[in-house]
Amino acid sequence: MKSTSRRDFLKFMGLTGAACLASAAPLCASTEGAGECETAIAMLYDATMCVGCKACMAACKRVNMDQNNLSYEHLATDGDKLWDAPRDLSGDTRTIIKLYKESDTRFSYVKHSCMHCTKPGCVSACPVKAMTKDPVTGVVAYNKNACIGCRYCQVACPYNIPRFQWSKAIPQIVKCDFCKETNLKAKGKPACGETCPVGAIAFGKRKDLLAEAHRRIADNPGRYVNKVYGEKEVGGANHLYLAAFPFEKLGLPTLKEESPAALSEHIQHTIYKGFIAPVALYGVLCAVALKNKKEQEKLGHGEDN
Amino acid sequence: MGKQGVLRDGVSRRDFIKTCVAATAVMGLPYSMHTKVAEAAQGANKPPVIWLHFQECTGCSESLLRSSHPDLASVILDTLSLDYHETLMIGSGAQAEKSLHDSMHANHGKYILVVEGAIPTKDRGIYCKVGGVTAVDSLTKAAEGAAAIIAIGTCAAYGGIQSAPPNPTGAVGVRDIIKNKPIINIPGCPPNPYNFLSTVLYYLTFSKLPELDSLGRPRFAYGRKIHEHCERRPHFDAGRFATAYGDKTHAEGYCLYKLGCKGPATYANCSVQRFNDVGVWPVSVGHPCIGCTEPEILFKKPIAEKLQIHLPTPPDTYAPADLGQKGPGVSPLATGVVGIAGGLALGAGAMLTKKLPSGEETHEKHQ
Numbered sequence: 246m247k248s249t250s251r252r253d254f255l256k257f258m259g260l261t262g263a264a265c266l267a268s269a270a271p272l273c274a275s276t277e278g279a280g281e282c283e284t285a286i287a288m289l290y291d292a293t294m295c296v297g298c299k300a301c302m303a304a305c306k307r308v309n310m311d312q313n314n315l316s317y318e319h320l321a322t323d324g325d326k327l328w329d330a331p332r333d334l335s336g337d338t339r340t341i342i343k344l345y346k347e348s349d350t351r352f353s354y355v356k357h358s359c360m361h362c363t364k365p366g367c368v369s370a371c372p373v374k375a376m377t378k379d380p381v382t383g384v385v386a387y388n389k390n391a392c393i394g395c396r397y398c399q400v401a402c403p404y405n406i407p408r409f410q411w412s413k414a415i416p417q418i419v420k421c422d423f424c425k426e427t428n429l430k431a432k433g434k435p436a437c438g439e440t441c442p443v444g445a446i447a448f449g450k451r452k453d454l455l456a457e458a459h460r461r462i463a464d465n466p467g468r469y470v471n472k473v474y475g476e477k478e479v480g481g482a483n484h485l486y487l488a489a490f491p492f493e494k495l496g497l498p499t500l501k502e503e504s505p506a507a508l509s510e511h512i513q514h515t516i517y518k519g520f521i522a523p524v525a526l527y528g529v530l531c532a533v534a535l536k537n538k539k540e541q542e543k544l545g546h547g548e549d550n
Numbered sequence: 551m552g553k554q555g556v557l558r559d560g561v562s563r564r565d566f567i568k569t570c571v572a573a574t575a576v577m578g579l580p581y582s583m584h585t586k587v588a589e590a591a592q593g594a595n596k597p598p599v600i601w602l603h604f605q606e607c608t609g610c611s612e613s614l615l616r617s618s619h620p621d622l623a624s625v626i627l628d629t630l631s632l633d634y635h636e637t638l639m640i641g642s643g644a645q646a647e648k649s650l651h652d653s654m655h656a657n658h659g660k661y662i663l664v665v666e667g668a669i670p671t672k673d674r675g676i677y678c679k680v681g682g683v684t685a686v687d688s689l690t691k692a693a694e695g696a697a698a699i700i701a702i703g704t705c706a707a708y709g710g711i712q713s714a715p716p717n718p719t720g721a722v723g724v725r726d727i728i729k730n731k732p733i734i735n736i737p738g739c740p741p742n743p744y745n746f747l748s749t750v751l752y753y754l755t756f757s758k759l760p761e762l763d764s765l766g767r768p769r770f771a772y773g774r775k776i777h778e779h780c781e782r783r784p785h786f787d788a789g790r791f792a793t794a795y796g797d798k799t800h801a802e803g804y805c806l807y808k809l810g811c812k813g814p815a816t817y818a819n820c821s822v823q824r825f826n827d828v829g830v831w832p833v834s835v836g837h838p839c840i841g842c843t844e845p846e847i848l849f850k851k852p853i854a855e856k857l858q859i860h861l862p863t864p865p866d867t868y869a870p871a872d873l874g875q876k877g878p879g880v881s882p883l884a885t886g887v888v889g890i891a892g893g894l895a896l897g898a899g900a901m902l903t904k905k906l907p908s909g910e911e912t913h914e915k916h917q
Contacts, residue, residue: 299864307861317862325856327786327807328865344868355871496871 285363285383285483286423287451288438289458290356292488292495293468294445297342297354301437301446303329305340308427308436313339313419314410334358336410339421340437345495353488355495356437356446359406359421360475361385361483362504367420369506370401375418379425383451383483386422403479403500451483458487480504566591569747576748576823577760577770590754591629597754598653598661600692601635604678604685605712605721606667608637610703613740630750633661636680647681654695662750663696665689665724668705668712672720686727693728698759700734701725702746704842707735707766714849725766732759735766739842742823745771765845767817776813776839779821782806787866795836806833810854812841 306315306329316337317329331338340358365385367376375392378385387407398407398418410416424435432439438448447454458473474486478500486497493499516522567584570591574584603611615638632638633653639646653661667685670677675684693699701724704710712721725733736746749768752760760768777783785791785805792800792809800809807814813821816839820831833839841847851857 297868299866303863319862320865325808325859327789327859327862329862330865330867332869341869342864343871345871353871354868494872 283452284381285451286449287361287383287454287483287485288423288435289447289449289454289485289487291445291447291461292353292355292486292490294443295342295354295356296443296445297344298442299342300440300442301356302331302338302340302342304436304440305421305424306338308424309339312426314413314415314417315339315419334406334408334420336408336413336416336419338408339419343496345490347490353490353495355486355488355497357406357496358437359385359484360404360478361421361423362479362506363481363483364479364504364507364510366401366403366479366504366506367398367407369510370397372397376407382423384423384425384429385420386425387418387420389417392418401506403498403505451485454485458485461487477502480507570751573744573748573751576744576819577752583755587751587755591751596629596631597697597750598657599630599632599635599664600650600653600661600696601632601638601664601666602688602692603636603680604665604667604669604689604706605719606703606705606710608666609740610666610738611635611637614743614746629754630662633657650692654692658695660697661695662753663692663699665699665701665706666703668709668721668723669727670712670719670721671727672718677719689724689727693731696731698732698734698753699724699728700736700746700749701766702736703741704737704739704845704848707737708845710739711849733766734759734762734768736771737765737767737843737845738818738820739840739848741843742771742818742820742825744823745819763817767843771819771823772817772843774817774819776816776818776821776833779819780813780833781821782833784866787863789865792836800836806836806838808856809838810852810856811838812844812847812851812857813839814859815847815857816841816844818843 306317309315317326318331318335318337319326319328320330323330331341334341334357340356343355343357344352345355346352361383362385363383365376365378368378368385370376372395373391373393375388376385376398377388394409394416396407396409396418399405399409407418407420409418421435423429428434428436428439434448435446438446447457455473455476458476462469462471462473469487469489470491472492474488474492474497475482475484480503486492486495488495567588570588571581571584574581574587577583577587601611634646634650636646639649641649667678669675669685669689671686675686678685680688701707705712705721706724708723709717709721709726710723712719713723723735725735734749736749738745745768748771749760752768752770760770763769763772765772777786780786782803782805785803786807790799790802790804792802792804792806794800795809805811811833813833820839821833824831824834838853840853841851
């Protein structure tokens with residue numbers, strides 16, 4: 246029998262796949278340079294300047310309350326509902342100030358919110374383009390009208406940022422969008438940066454802030470960990486951090502410089518480039534099937550006779 | 551007149567400038583403006599003021615006069631031309647009424663009308679009469695020729711204690727009767743004298759009314775809540791509350807919220823401007839705010855009743871920053887149960903497929 250054996254077919258497919266992967270690898274390497282966009286806007290949070298007043302949390306919720314359908318989060322022990330006391334980022338909280346404490350004199354505050362990755366996993370994973378990255382500003386934003394509630398973005402985010410409103414009848418994904426529709430539009434600045442009383446939250450062009458961050462480290466090498474978090478993490482982010490403690494202690498995960506999102510996208514985009522590979526694959530399959538059919542017919546005729 | 555007039559009764563230049571600077575600060579104007587305010591205060595054209603009293607206790611006038619501000623009363627009385635004030639003027643009877651009518655005629659369209667006290671409307675307003683004229687009538691008449699009306703005190707602004715249910719005299723505030731004149735409410739029981747003075751000086755300095763909020767109160771004085779500037783706020787954020795008058799928590803100066811403080815819903819500058827020139831105000835001496843500048847609080851809500859906080863802010867505690875704050879994970883029991891169920895399903899499926907007729911047989915039957 247001259248027809249392709251199952252073994253041969255699998256071999257062929259494996260080779261095709263490997264070829265696609267091989268051609269994809271150099272592509273993703275070429276995009277690894279972080280912050281490719283000259284116009285990207287960013288936020289620089291300096292944990293050594295933060296005084297933990299939480300004015301940013303209050304301002305964030307006040308400004309984005311309606312847009313994101315946020316609620317206040319009361320402690321179980323707070324019978325009079327006096328405080329908005331989120332324990333973590335949640336479906337009601339876009340940003341939170343947390344505390345890392347070694348002793349009464351050695352501690353650091355840290356602000357958690359969306360990192361606005363250069364190559365965001367959430368945007369890559371979203372099947373309906375509800376998560377988008379602005380090509381000019383680099384802001385990663387969420388469109389509640391497109392969202393189907395699959396929560397892939399939650400799984401795809403290496404920082405565990407997007408949160409789902411489990412308790413709401415019409416839920417949304419909640420995450421920082423630099424106040425894109427609210428404060429940024431109205432006042433040119435996110436509410437947290439506008440309200441910070443000590444200037445711990447700087448806002449501006451990413452390249453300027455990156456230079457500023459490195460300048461601060463150079464000026465005060467003893468004050469900071471010698472690293473700007475967000476400069477290179479999973480391909481870079483538009484939210485940069487300076488701190489006096491190792492970042493993993495502040496709840497910021499240690500991540501590789503390669504972006505898994507970029508890698509998987511390039512594999513996929515290469516395989517499907519110009520739709521050549523799928524057409525070729527199905528062409529081969531068709532050819533095999535036709536050939537087999539002819540042989541079957543031959544055999545079938547024999548049996549009939 | 552002018553400077554001479556102001557300084558005539560022994561107000562020193564120093565005291566005069568001090569008062570003007572304080573008033574400038576209350577208005578939220580830059581420090582450099584105080585010269586302009588001082589110029590306006592000693593200007594030759596003193597605006598005539600007619601001050602009417604209705605259903606009230608004269609506490610607002612008392613507060614104004616008895617405050618130990620650097621002769622604030624003198625400054626006010628000499629800066630303004632107070633043509634009629636029932637409790638301050640020397641004249642009485644027909645003589646006093648004549649002075650009122652003369653002033654209203656002579657300064658028609660120019661005078662500032664200050665109203666102190668609520669106006670009864672029930673039974674054609676017979677529950678408050680001065681010189682045989684009901685409060686409604688004298689207010690309507692005086693308002694006709696007024697350039698602007700200042701309702702001083704909670705009674706004149708909203709009706710005050712007289713208007714509390716069941717409101718036997720049908721008492722209302724000025725804004726409920728006069729609709730066609732600019733009305734500035736300076737509520738408070740009593741209001742801070744500086745808020746009144748600053749409103750008048752603002753008018754003199756800029757020849758226009760200050761920016762008002764939806765209740766007609768000047769924003770410079772009533773723009774923020776007491777709670778936002780309270781010296782006991784750190785105790786609120788930390789959850790330290792006074793639980794009873796005179797107990798240890800009260801003596802420690804803890805937050806008075808649980809004693810019924812209305813600061814979180816009351817717009818006023820008491821916590822900043824304070825009273826009596828010695829930096830005191832009710833909360834500083836241990837009594838919760840009773841919300842006297844708010845129409846829906848004083849005399850409507852019990853003083854000891856706790857408010858609901860509508861715009862809560864974070865407390866002064868922090869969530870720990872470390873990673874791995876996810877749920878407790880899957881319990882071994884749940885894993886076992888799910889495993890057994892899964893196994894059963896697989897087994898049942900396998901048995902079922904065995905019982906199915908094989909595909910080839912059906913194919914042959916069709917042929």
